[in-house]
Amino acid sequence: MGQSQSQADTPPATAEELSKQLAQKFATRCFTPLELYSFRDVFRSLADTSDGVSYLKEDTLTRFLQVPDALGVAPVLFQMASYLGAFPFSAGAPAVLGFEEMIVVVVMLTERYGKVLRGGGKGRNVLLYRSLTVFDRLDGKEVADKGEEGGDKEVVEGEGGEVNGNAKAHVGFAVDQPANDEEGDDDDDGLALSALESLDANDVFKHSDAPPISHCSIPVENFRKIIMLLLLIAPLEASQPFPDYSDRLSGDNLEQLQATADAILSAFVNTESNTGIKIHAWNTVIPASLPNLFNGFSALFSHFLFSTSLDLSKRKPSSPTTTPPISPPTSPPSSPALRRPTTPPPPLPLIPTADAEEAEILDVTLLSQLSFFLPPTTLFHRLRLLYSGGSAGFSMRSFETRVFNWRAPSLLLVSGSRLPAIPEGSNERAFADSLPPKRLPDSTATNPNRLVFGAYIPQTWQQTYKTCLSDPGTILFQLAPTHTIHRSTISTDQLSFTHPPLSHPGISLGSPHPSSKSASGTANPAKLGPVSLHIDASFEFGVFTHDSRGGGAFEPASGPGGGDWQERFAIESLEVWGCGGEEEAEEQRRRWEWEEREAEARRRINFGKGDIEADRALLEMAGIIGGGRSGGSMN
Structure with a gap:
């Protein structure tokens, strides 16, 4: 009974502890030992340290990913990563991008989470939407005003209770539910619930204090920058060195990049009359028209799993004093099949x-x-x-x-x-x-x-x-x-x-x-x-x-x-x-050659040599004469 009493008195795990457990599970099940070893090496080489905490700053992250300064997308990308780093507790966003947080970011953006989490299609789309949104305070104020005019104030106060003597305990809103929700546009906590279920901690899940999703929107200008980045990195492969984007960010190429981004953006919103993208448009357009829109992030963030500073042909012991909480093998496998060439061959051109x-x-x-x-x-x-x-x-x-x-x-x-x-x-x-x-x-x-x-x-x-x-x-x-x-x-x-x-x-x-x-x-x-x-x-x-x-x-x-x-x-x-x-090209060439030979053979048929019966027999076999058709005179 003493042991049962001791277990009952054990306090539940905190959100921070659960986040670390999830990062541990992601690291061991979503990365190979070699990838985890490389990830640790890359993180160590990039991280700043303050009060014993190692983390990545905005300029460090975007400089490593070689995000072009001309796009002005660095703050938007860092906001996105900081939100994903807090998963599954969005209330903790923006997160400090430490070792565990960056593991979560890389797993979510490379879509490796399927080895741990169930489902996730719609949930990931909503998670990415949340990571790019800002809270529309005017929209929230208008909804709050409507709630007060409709007499909902007393009901909400009665349900919310007092916090420090203030009856309004709903993050500044008079109502807790979004107004005029369209079917299918509610927030999807499926991924977060699945994450906590994988840790046997679903009983601690609570809806975050984040604003209702109907009160949030993605600023049009921010999303335009993200689209331009995605257009640049779409051809990128996971282990491919970062290309030089300079030729695509000048002159006519830049104009084409901007025009294409505007065309894609217009699928979500009328840019002339709207300044933000709402969740309904997001849930409608992404699955139907742009299912592969975020594929480029997978290759981009996979670069954390390839350390160019490691000589993978030798065993390299790690220092025990700097080992992070998640402990990968002290040395990577030395199999030649796993070695990454120091000078990869140049990729084939996207278009010949x-x-x-x-x-x-x-x-x-x-x-x-x-x-x-x-x-x-x-x-x-x-x-x-x-x-x-x-x-x-x-x-x-x-x-x-x-x-x-x-x-x-x-x-x-x-x-x-x-x-x-x-x-x-x-x-x-x-x-x-x-x-x-x-x-x-x-x-x-x-x-x-x-x-x-x-x-x-x-x-x-x-x-x-x-x-x-x-x-x-x-x-x-x-x-x-x-x-x-x-x-x-x-x-x-x-x-x-x-x-x-x-x-x-x-x-x-x-x-x-x-x-x-x-x-x-x-x-x-x-x-x-x-x-x-x-x-x-x-x-x-x-x-x-x-x-x-x-x-x-x-x-x-x-x-x-x-x-x-x-x-x-x-x-x-x-x-x-x-x-x-x-x-396929060879098959087309063979057919062209066959047609050329057939055409040449038809051109070489020469009638009128004097053997009328032979010519007639040939025409009958071809179906040109005979069967009641004279085919004209042979003379």
């Missing part, structure tokens, strides 16, 4: 040099934007320019010759400028007459510098005669002036590639298959799908339609990019990029 010089639409920044919703493994170092209208000519035959033999997924990109409301010139009038009357407004009130649309096509291109091609992995998207993603529905009207005499020939995504012209030779206006892209056969004009009611082959967008709009544009550039490596 020759293709990059010829490309008019795709560049490294746009490629990074694509990686935010397409698998990066199909993009970086694996794209090949199959067709460019600027060099190969704007014709369907040229397109067909260069693209149809590609036996792997491909990317269609088209850019242009908005057509005037009143057509100018005969070609514009003919294009306008081929479409239904325009009843939807433009996507933006201002005329954008450039419109960019495209599609990810998982299947092989081919000419369609009666029905559309269909694949559930097909994605239609807009990259500028707003970032919107439209995934496939169960409809089959996804992709058609048609020549005359079908009506409205060209390339269509999301519209019904074109029909044959009537006996009189006239055609009804093109049938455009609710969410669709149509490029005419001359590759001169295009139209992108977005009807928020949906019901077609592709899902409509939500958020500021949603609504009802239609963009009619003059095509300036058109490209198709193959997603594949050497094997």
